[in-house]
Amino acid sequence: MVEGPFRTKKTEAVILVPNVNGSCIEKLLEWTEHQIDDGPLEENDGYIPDIGEWDQQLLQVEKNVLAELNLASDYLDNQRLLDMTSRADIDSMKKQTTTQR
Numbered sequence: 001m002v003e004g005p006f007r008t009k010k011t012e013a014v015i016l017v018p019n020v021n022g023s024c025i026e027k028l029l030e031w032t033e034h035q036i037d038d039g040p041l042e043e044n045d046g047y048i049p050d051i052g053e054w055d056q057q058l059l060q061v062e063k064n065v066l067a068e069l070n071l072a073s074d075y076l077d078n079q080r081l082l083d084m085t086s087r088a089d090i091d092s093m094k095k096q097t098t099t100q101r
Helices: 022-035 053-058 063-075 079-095
Strands: none
Touching: 022 053, 022 063, 022 079, 053 079, 063 079
16 A cells, blocks of 8 residues: 555545556655645746656666656656656667667
């Protein structure tokens, strides 16, 4: 069970996120708790900003976990996390040779 500020005793809602496992959801909640006081997203004209140090640490995961985080953030309409996971994926591909992809 995931514990944290988003779980209350008053409500027990189930949100199904297809093809995403519990450990991925825990990462998503950890990211959300850290970003909770951030302001709204600014219009970025399609540019994905650089990833901050804390986000880089959180997103240093296996490629399949990063893909699940990307899928979950898209499904939950979390644009900020979707941008971060997309940027992390792009950055990891830049570091690979063509045979590693």
